[in-house]
Amino acid sequence: MKRKVLIGLITLAVVLGAYPTIRHSRFGSCVAYAVGGFRNVSTERSSRFLGKVTEDAARCRGGEAAVAWRETPWLDWPMYWSAGGTDSRAAGWLSKLGFLSPNRRGINGALLDLEYQRIELLKFNLFDNSGTYENYLRDRESHAEKLIKIWPQFRLPQDNPAYAAVGAGSAQKCTGELVRFRTLTGICNDILNPLMGSVDQPFGRNVEFEATFPELSADEVVRNRHGDRLGLLKPDPQVISRKLFTRAQTAPANCPARQSREASPDANCDYQTASHVNVLAAFWIQFMTHDWFSHLEEGSNQPELIPMGCSVKPGEITAMGCRPEDRIDKALVAADGPTPSFVLGAQRRLSRAPKTTLNKVTAWWDASQIYGYDEISRRRVKRDPQDPAKLLLEANPISTPGQLGFLPLLQKSDPQNPQWTGQEAVAFPDNWNIGLSFFHNVFAREHNLFIEEFRRRSAAKPNEDSGLRNPAKPDRVIQYREISPDELFEIARLVISAEIAKIHTIEWTTQLLYNEPLYLAMNANWSGLLQKHPIAGAVLEQVVQRFAGADGKKSSDWYAAFAAGPGIFGLGNDRADISAGVNHFGSPFNFPEEFINAYRLHPMVPDVIEFRELQQDANAIRSKIPVVNTVRGKATDAMRQYGLANWALSMGRQRVGALTLHNHPLFLQNLDIPRLKSATGKIDVLALDIIRDRERGIPRYNEYRRQYGLKQLSSFDDFVDPRLAPNSPQRVVQQTVVAELREIYGQHKCAAAKIITTAQKNDDGSAINDCFGRANGSVVDNIEDVDAMVGWLAEFVRPHGFAISETQFQVFILNASRRLFSDRFLTSSFRPEFYSNLGVQWINDNGPDGKMMERGKPNGHEMEVSPLKRVLLRTIPELKAELDPVVNAFDPWARDRGEYYSLQWKPRRGAESDVSFGTK
Numbered sequence: 001m002k003r004k005v006l007i008g009l010i011t012l013a014v015v016l017g018a019y020p021t022i023r024h025s026r027f028g029s030c031v032a033y034a035v036g037g038f039r040n041v042s043t044e045r046s047s048r049f050l051g052k053v054t055e056d057a058a059r060c061r062g063g064e065a066a067v068a069w070r071e072t073p074w075l076d077w078p079m080y081w082s083a084g085g086t087d088s089r090a091a092g093w094l095s096k097l098g099f100l101s102p103n104r105r106g107i108n109g110a111l112l113d114l115e116y117q118r119i120e121l122l123k124f125n126l127f128d129n130s131g132t133y134e135n136y137l138r139d140r141e142s143h144a145e146k147l148i149k150i151w152p153q154f155r156l157p158q159d160n161p162a163y164a165a166v167g168a169g170s171a172q173k174c175t176g177e178l179v180r181f182r183t184l185t186g187i188c189n190d191i192l193n194p195l196m197g198s199v200d201q202p203f204g205r206n207v208e209f210e211a212t213f214p215e216l217s218a219d220e221v222v223r224n225r226h227g228d229r230l231g232l233l234k235p236d237p238q239v240i241s242r243k244l245f246t247r248a249q250t251a252p253a254n255c256p257a258r259q260s261r262e263a264s265p266d267a268n269c270d271y272q273t274a275s276h277v278n279v280l281a282a283f284w285i286q287f288m289t290h291d292w293f294s295h296l297e298e299g300s301n302q303p304e305l306i307p308m309g310c311s312v313k314p315g316e317i318t319a320m321g322c323r324p325e326d327r328i329d330k331a332l333v334a335a336d337g338p339t340p341s342f343v344l345g346a347q348r349r350l351s352r353a354p355k356t357t358l359n360k361v362t363a364w365w366d367a368s369q370i371y372g373y374d375e376i377s378r379r380r381v382k383r384d385p386q387d388p389a390k391l392l393l394e395a396n397p398i399s400t401p402g403q404l405g406f407l408p409l410l411q412k413s414d415p416q417n418p419q420w421t422g423q424e425a426v427a428f429p430d431n432w433n434i435g436l437s438f439f440h441n442v443f444a445r446e447h448n449l450f451i452e453e454f455r456r457r458s459a460a461k462p463n464e465d466s467g468l469r470n471p472a473k474p475d476r477v478i479q480y481r482e483i484s485p486d487e488l489f490e491i492a493r494l495v496i497s498a499e500i501a502k503i504h505t506i507e508w509t510t511q512l513l514y515n516e517p518l519y520l521a522m523n524a525n526w527s528g529l530l531q532k533h534p535i536a537g538a539v540l541e542q543v544v545q546r547f548a549g550a551d552g553k554k555s556s557d558w559y560a561a562f563a564a565g566p567g568i569f570g571l572g573n574d575r576a577d578i579s580a581g582v583n584h585f586g587s588p589f590n591f592p593e594e595f596i597n598a599y600r601l602h603p604m605v606p607d608v609i610e611f612r613e614l615q616q617d618a619n620a621i622r623s624k625i626p627v628v629n630t631v632r633g634k635a636t637d638a639m640r641q642y643g644l645a646n647w648a649l650s651m652g653r654q655r656v657g658a659l660t661l662h663n664h665p666l667f668l669q670n671l672d673i674p675r676l677k678s679a680t681g682k683i684d685v686l687a688l689d690i691i692r693d694r695e696r697g698i699p700r701y702n703e704y705r706r707q708y709g710l711k712q713l714s715s716f717d718d719f720v721d722p723r724l725a726p727n728s729p730q731r732v733v734q735q736t737v738v739a740e741l742r743e744i745y746g747q748h749k750c751a752a753a754k755i756i757t758t759a760q761k762n763d764d765g766s767a768i769n770d771c772f773g774r775a776n777g778s779v780v781d782n783i784e785d786v787d788a789m790v791g792w793l794a795e796f797v798r799p800h801g802f803a804i805s806e807t808q809f810q811v812f813i814l815n816a817s818r819r820l821f822s823d824r825f826l827t828s829s830f831r832p833e834f835y836s837n838l839g840v841q842w843i844n845d846n847g848p849d850g851k852m853m854e855r856g857k858p859n860g861h862e863m864e865v866s867p868l869k870r871v872l873l874r875t876i877p878e879l880k881a882e883l884d885p886v887v888n889a890f891d892p893w894a895r896d897r898g899e900y901y902s903l904q905w906k907p908r909r910g911a912e913s914d915v916s917f918g919t920k
């Protein structure tokens with residue numbers, strides 16, 4: 001229909017002889033772009049989309065500013081109409097043209113670009129490390145790829161207790177009790193590949209194996225790219241930390257972060273803030289990462305200690321504050337030694353990365369940080385002896401408010417690392433702090449509230465159908481009264497996990513990436529493409545339909561995959577076959593090492609928490625508490641002393657640290673690690689971030705971008721936002737960073753004969769060489785050597801409302817989708833047979849008492865009261881008045897959300913006297 005209208009318009013224009021004049025107008029560009037049709041999804045890695053559109057498409061979706069932006073290395077869609085704040089919106093009669101209006105063209109264009117990227121990422125960026133890769137590639141080459149497969153690598157080994165139950169021999173299938181609930185170790189989420197996503201499986205990669213471990217200089221392209229400039233401690237990680245990460249202080253004496261000192265109302269540690277995201281969001285994401293991945297086993301690595309850098313002249317040591325005597329335990333490694341390879345066509349390919357590591361927790365979104373991931377962690381999870389379906393919560397000995405109880409402490413008999421002494425007992429206790437204590441207590445309370453509601457319904461109508469079924473006898477109704485405490489515990493685990501996944505997808509992410517395209521995309525991601533969000537659904541469907549071009553069969557497979565999921569309401573998820581709605585896109589699911597790199601979000605953590613008290617004036621900051629005084633056992637004491645409501649209020653109102661250079665918490669540069677027997681007993685966690693990435697072979701920044709289908713940078717100057725006026729203060733700051741990068745990473749004389757990558761080509765089809773188009777022998781920046789984390793923190797250009805960089809975002813597009821698509825309990829098994837009627841209702845309605853709507857239309861949308869807000873209202877009812885005006889629990893609670901995706905730091909009504917609005 002839209003096509004017909006546009007073809008009608010172009011015919012009219014040509015008939016009127018207007019073509020030459022309109023060709024370069026917005027109208028002409030839209031017509032040319034529409035007639036040109038959608039681009040095909042690339043068949044070659046080297047001719048990917050790269051987030052850059054044609055001149056016509058750019059003009060049609062964002063006018064001349066978007067056309068000019070095409071010259072930059074950054075994504076085009078953030079320049080489209082309506083993809084930013086109010087000033088990105090077209091007003092007047094044009095905005096009333098429905099789907100032809102600039103605003104709709106902008107948003108639809110952005111959604112199209114995002115979907116192209118996601119499809120290409122799924123197509124080009126899956127590299128499994130567990131031995132399936134050769135087969136995957138061979139199937140691709142012979143066009144025999146399937147979205148779902150059975151991999152021998154994911155059969156249970158003979159020593160697994162469920163070995164016999166899945167059929168022992170070669171063809172294994174999970175049935176009966178093994179498929180009813182999330183299993184402790186994560187087996188049998190995929191019924192035909194029981195081991196997938198379970199504890200101790202190798203992390204995958206999102207980049208070609210040949211691009212990993214550049215420090216090994218294993219092939220000519222890598223040597224051309226980096227020369228001999230890289231090493232585990234090259235450039236020096238502590239120097240990077242001190243020169244590029246340290247938060248500058250206007251009054252260092254007032255910042256108590258370096259040593260633990262007592263709270264003081266005068267304490268002040270400067271940090272750059274993201275005004276639309278609060279501190280709860282920082283600890284939320286740490287809480288999530290503990291569910292998804294861990295490289296450490298029970299909080300430890302290998303016994304061997306290694307140096308951490310600071311090889312500088314003695315005078316500089318004092319000036320910089322680094323410590324040459326710091327040591328850290330070496331990272332755990334699974335596979336090492338000669339890397340297996342195979343020949344395909346004319347090329348020899350690696351079968352896995354030169355080294356692999358294991359995910360020491362389950363990769364599923366199964367709340368394993370709360371409920372456990374193996375026998376050891378499960379022993380720390382305490383059940384209530386009065387009702388074993390419940391988690392144990394006990395009265396607070398310090399008797400602050402909070403009728404719903406607090407998590408008990410680890411007991412001497414519990415498996416524990418000595419540095420966890422005095423902490424709450426949870427499955428994943430490492431790097432414990434006040435924020436983790438908060439979320440663990442909240443969701444333990446939520447677990448118990450679910451149990452209580454279930455028991456209420458069961459008591460009222462014990463013979464009623466609970467909705468549950470046993471897959472071994474699917475036709476037999478299970479009544480409420482038949483459900484055992486153990487079964488109810490597992491049902492609650494399913495519900496809490498899905499609730500957490502929903503909060504993360506539609507509440508945390510939409511606040512962290514605060515603009516309209518992402519709001520629509522994330523809601524579509526959760527709700528299924530085609531059902532809940534007609535705009536996003538209709539646009540995205542067009543891309544998906546085009547996937548894989550002429551091959552009708554393959555196209556319909558992919559179409560079915562996208563239509564079926566991700567998202568728990570996707571089409572096809574109601575089929576009788578419970579594995580029907582799951583899709584791994586041909587490669588088994590686990591997180592890639594690059595995902596861990598993209599989640600090194602330590603700058604989000606402030607050095608002091610601005611502590612407030614709910615019973616006093618919430619607008620007043622009563623004290624400044626150093627975060628270092630709230631880590632490990634001290635977190636537990638602080639939680640019990642002040643209670644959940646006060647910590648919620650304090651972290652809910654305070655802005656998070658911006659993810660940028662010169663903004664890492666000072667206390668993390670000086671963190672005591674009691675388990676280490678080194679001279680200092682301390683580490684610089686930020687230097688360790690760099691070291692761990694190198695130990696795990698994360699490609700350096702430019703190759704990382706090329707591998708992920710983004711444009712490369714050709715010098716450090718590319719980091720500077722080209723929209724800034726020549727002498728603006730912001731430009732000066734950015735140019736200072738450029739100079740610092742140049743000082744640390746250096747420059748060299750380039751050699752045009754050296755090809756530095758095979759991941760992409762220049763726009764004219766030629767190979768990318770060491771000179772980036774400059775004359776042979778020119779002095780060029782060592783932009784290729786920049787550590788990935790340093791690079792993405794240096795990105796000053798960001799889409800509107802993005803707390804993260806576009807490079808990290810690319811990692812999230814792929815993996816956030818996959819962890820929904822691949823999980824049976826978030827696709828085909830999201831139904832009452834597994835979750836119970838109450839469970840499904842709880843997740844869909846955000847609680848037991850029906851859907852609730854927010855007042856008005858925030859950012860133009862009718863919105864349900866958000867899922868975390870509902871959880872907080874249930875688990876900390878004292879917060880009711882404070883939460884009433886809050887639309888998203890991760891938006892600073894006293895901020896006025898203003899007009900369309902405003903990022904302003906302005907108080908809402910009633911919070912005018914909040915002192916934090918007096919500061920920048």
Ligand code: HEM
Pocket residue numbers: 282283285286289293294295296301431432433596599600601602604605627631671685688692
């Ligand atoms: C008080 C707050 C925090 C402390 C004390 C802390 C401490 C640490 C330490 C010591 C490590 C190094 C472990 C090792 O490799 O040996 C680490 C790793 C890490 N941290 Fe934090 N952290 C904090 C907050 C956060 C937050 C808010 C995030 C946000 C996502 C985060 C994400 C990570 C990630 C992704 C890793 C790598 C984990 C892995 O290798 O599997 N941390 N942290």
